[in-house]
Amino acid sequence: MTPRIHDLVPTALRRSWATSGHYPDLDLYVLFRAHRVTDPHRTAVIDAQGGTSYAELDDRARCLAAGLAEAGVCPGDVVGIQLPNGWPAVAADLAIAALGAVALPFPVGRGSREVRSLLSRSGARAVIAATEQRGVEHARDLVALADALPALRTVIAAGTGPAPEGCLSLDDLLRTGRADFAPARTDPDAAARILVSSGTEAEPKMIAYSHNALVGGRGNTLAALLPDRLPPRCLFLVPLGSAFGTAGTAVTLARHGGTLVLLDRFTPDAALEAIQAHRPTHVLCVPTMVRMMLDPLAKEPRPPTGLTALVLGGSPLDANTRGEARRAFGCPVVNLYGSADGVNCHTGLAGNAEPDPGLGVTVGTPDPAVCEIRIAPLPGTGPAEPGDPGEPGEIIARGPMTPMCYVGAPELNMRYRTADGWVRTGDLGILDDDGTLRVVGRLKDVVIRGGANISPAEVEGELSAHPDVRDVICLGVPDPLMGERLAACVVPHYGRRPTLESLGAHLAARGLERRKHPERLLLVDDELPLTPAGKPDRATLRARLTAPGTPTHHAQAG
Template structure:
């Protein structure tokens, strides 16, 4: 690699950086890494060129082949005028071309805006406008959405978008081939570790997602810490089932951790058992990351006994609270070690240790990967609460940004004056620093003055032999203010007739749940409404008309 002389730091309008005293300390202590994403990848290419990097369907790329694709695609993008600091909206499903395309943008110093494949016209137009994107990269269609038509509309209406690249549904096609036909660039430093590497979407469950500016050095540092705790090595075979723009899929430790270690990444188009169980058996997958609904689908699947899943060593679960009853089943029924993870795209992530006792693994959501990750648990007036008492989580540290992209007014509501991020979750912290997530502050139910944490009730409901999944919300009530309503998805082979209001309340009462926490209403449903980020939409459940 050759370095470009006198490369100046990239300055993007609307990005709030860390104060210099914090940045200097994070660099000094090795919590920020003096590499760019592209340099990280080519370090691995040089170290293990012939090892398999990516498997997706019938496509298999070695690290050398991946590196060559990155440099060819970078040449193709540069020929279209895309360069350092240019924002490019990338909306792709989990396809083989995802990693080389995004890393080609990293190689140029361009800034990908990582959208979800499930996003529609309204969201994409907002991302394009906010980021002033110069290009939009997508597939022709996804889950019935005409993304080729969306691309044409964006190109016609946006004053900044000069280029669109539309791949076929499988992530290939003539436009990709045209980019790959270019002679590869020479790999060199075209950006600095302190530059903004990409803009990631916030994982909020309501409203328009905010854009989060992550630097190379900060995000790579966070990933390296997660890889250490997650036990990622060159022998790891990682199954990626979550959407690739998700922070959990990217760096917790994610496919970035796998690329850093020289491991193999197996991409799945979805996380359903009939899709992933054959992949686990065929490729001897050793680890994966799941959100709780997928973990439950795996645990309750009748297909589990038809495939050899014994290669699985670690199942990482995060993205939402994973109840203790379900958590205890991972080791017992899948034969893998559960690693709970908690965090947010804004930065902080926590993990349980791979060698922790079962009580910790099943009931805690982990502790920060670094002592520099500062945790405050406070009351409604921002006063610290006693250890073990539920309170609002505030955090700042090397992984956590100091502001969203171009949203100064919103920043003033979610970041304190001294840089702590208001997460919006209620947590407890024990004497070892482990966090237990009580729930979202806005999801707490106020039933006649008595406060109910939905996750506690949901955890008990998941122990019911007829329940596959449970979601408890507060619904308006003229007398109590709110009543608790339980939505239940019946388990395959279970007895849904047992899921009456009386039967459900009796079951919970036998488990010792306080009377005021028992659901006032029960509704059996086939599935839960979800947000575009794949989380249960409790807002939709709260506002559902009977």
């Protein structure tokens, strides 16, 4: 059974944002269709198979929508999408919107346990999955889960070769569907998409967004980065199935009539080749991906041309990476703070000055067309009243991009939503006197060493400026004496070999007290592992640190 998706934002507020022009007040398929009508030959998607025009993509989406309808998908049904970046993933997004159904995308690579949890708790009626991706047969695996997913009626396999037994074929649906399919008339305040966030919960969180919140609120985030208001050409190095990737179909195409440049798998060389070949205006990725591209750029300088901005989100952006990237790519580097839970804020294009070296990471001035941001007094359980400027507290947000609710998790709605529509982010932040937001860390992401709290984000920010460090993640590891100790997982610059002593000396010189210095060091000689969503994989790093026989460096216990 599909859980009821209800909007926790008061209706009067939603309507006020529409009246103010922050919402287009149209569903995302209607918006996409308008671009198809006005410029049918414009390129919508560039992927490994070449270019796909708006007209071609629309025909495929309408055929797929007709095929899904014949397979029993109805308006309001949840449809999972587990596909790599490419036109089929985009066509699936559009087809589901045209049906008035709700898309639940998640990246390839998620384990079967997480996938089962997502599909079960959402009551998904159908899922479109890759026949095979990097050796994993996603569609076949989903058929095997059928007994545990009573609501799931249909598995659709996408990819080369025959569909596994028990699956429909995406190619067959595209061939037999009707391009004259009549799309549903969908309320723009109805649910369009469920975003998935691993967060800090035991199971992935699912957050429902309306059409207006996606194309309006989230669309306004990108609108502020389009200085000439021309359709953007966006290279997405993050999966479209991630929260960050939501800016693909709904925002880049439906809202802004742009072009998506897609790689089905990120590698530094492939990303740099795509930048040279396809001349994107914007590159959207996480800081770790940029750091991985900086080394080949240093060895073989090939300054990209035509870039309006690198837009970096998903994890904190340190000043060192920002500066190196701006010099290497020759364009502004935008630090995007955001989450699936309902907050976006970025540093913008204007000036793109060096960040202020004060406390936390500067992430720009909140845009009321996206969301208003306040700082709630800790521990964040009181009324959503703004704190004094400069006082740290929990970041709370409410505005046009605010999602409807958590799906299948009423306890999360109780914990993170207020009666008047505010979202508690679980992040610590400060609003300066001039309205600039600084993110200090996570309320839950704290290492407790002998009763003293340590923010890993603070230590990471300082270590990123060490001359031997190319990339770094800090996290807590269990310790029988102190409860936890701080560990640093470091990717060194080529030919460098940092030590705990050199890292400690660097932190001491920057004024960080001794108790915050890492006491374990794991040197990662290749790259930091990434999750399917493209973020640093802290769980894998923690497993390496705690595995018997892993070579790590220890500080003297105490």
